[in-house]
Amino acid sequence: MKVICIGRNYAKHAKEMNAEIPTTPMFFMKPDIAVLRPETPFFYPSFSKDIHFECELVVKIDRVGKNIAEKFAHKYYSEIGLGIDFTARDLQQQCKSKGHPWEIAKSFEGSAPISKDFIPKEELNLDNLSFSLKQNGTVVQEGNTSDMIFRIDQLIAYVSQFMTLKKGDLIYTGTPEGVGPIAIGDELVGAIGDREMFNVKVK
Numbered sequence: 001m002k003v004i005c006i007g008r009n010y011a012k013h014a015k016e017m018n019a020e021i022p023t024t025p026m027f028f029m030k031p032d033i034a035v036l037r038p039e040t041p042f043f044y045p046s047f048s049k050d051i052h053f054e055c056e057l058v059v060k061i062d063r064v065g066k067n068i069a070e071k072f073a074h075k076y077y078s079e080i081g082l083g084i085d086f087t088a089r090d091l092q093q094q095c096k097s098k099g100h101p102w103e104i105a106k107s108f109e110g111s112a113p114i115s116k117d118f119i120p121k122e123e124l125n126l127d128n129l130s131f132s133l134k135q136n137g138t139v140v141q142e143g144n145t146s147d148m149i150f151r152i153d154q155l156i157a158y159v160s161q162f163m164t165l166k167k168g169d170l171i172y173t174g175t176p177e178g179v180g181p182i183a184i185g186d187e188l189v190g191a192i193g194d195r196e197m198f199n200v201k202v203k
Contacts, residue, residue, distance in 0.1 A: 002169045003030040003112055004159055005056075005085055009149050009174025016177050025150045025158045030085075030107045035170070038116035041203045044184050045108060048088035051182050054175035055133035055141045055190055058083045059152055060118055061169040068160040073153035076165065079118035082131055082190045082197035085172050086111040089181070112172070115190065115197035124192075126152060134189045135182070143176030150174075 007026040008014040014021045036042055044051060058081040065076050085106070092105035126145055133141040145151070150158070155171060182188070186202040 001032045001035075002163070002166070003032065003034055003172065004169065005030060005106070005112075005172040006150070006155055006174040009155075010143065010147050010176045011149060012147070012177035013175055013179065016179070021149065025155055027155075027159060028103065028106060030112050033109045034107055034112040036110045036113040036200070038114065038198060040110075041201045042086070042110055042113065043203050044182070045088070045110075047108075048090055048105075050088065050090040052087045052089045052179050053133060053135070053140070053182055053188060054085040054087060054179050055131065055143070056083055056085055056172045056175050057081070057129070057131055057143075057145070057192070058114060058118075059156070059171040059173060061156075061165045061171065062167050064164065064166050065156075065160055066164040068157050068165070070153050070157040073156040076156055077152070078121055080121055080124060080126070080129070080192070081115040081118040082192055083115060083170075083172055084113045084133075084188065084190070084198075084200065085175060086113070086182075087179075112170075113188075113198060113200045114170070117197065119192060119195070129192065131190070131192045133178075134191075135180070136187055140180060141176055141178040147176065148174065
């Protein structure tokens with residue numbers, strides 16, 4: 001299983017990170033051990049003092065494909081979930097300042113919490129799908145697919161140029177603005193519309 005994460009797919013998030021808005025999709029990878037299974041707590045790692053949440057819609061690939069045309073991309077997934085891309089922001093900044101790759105800040109174990117359930121896409125309006133994240137009961141992120149720079153089918157077509165997509169692969173489709181730090185004791189609750197998708201406790 002591959003975990004493919006899309007960067008800067010919401011313009012306001014790119015701006016809050018003082019980054020350029022991309023003209024083609026940007027992606028990076030997380031290993032399978034990054035996936036934090038549902039109902040499993042996230043243990044704050046000792047190597048960072050500034051872990052941030054980034055809530056994202058997640059697409060589960062359910063068919064093998066390579067060089068997928070955008071017009072056929074909808075045939076390669078049938079469910080949508082929700083997850084978090086945890087980022088060690090301090091390590092990321094250190095790596096960026098030295099011109100180094102920053103997988104160390106994104107790919108650590110447990111850095112990709114995932115919802116227990118995925119929703120059949122037929123039940124959703126993928127052109128106008130809202131999602132949100134609460135931190136200790138307060139809404140900290142709200143996103144909508146209408147604000148995506150690159151839509152789901154575009155992402156699948158683009159990524160599949162470079163690698164074969166296989167059944168079970170996950171695509172984290174990017175985060176909206178409002179990312180911020182977590183602390184031990186936090187409770188993070190993600191929702192698609194009004195439907196709770198995950199509840200992650202930070203220990």
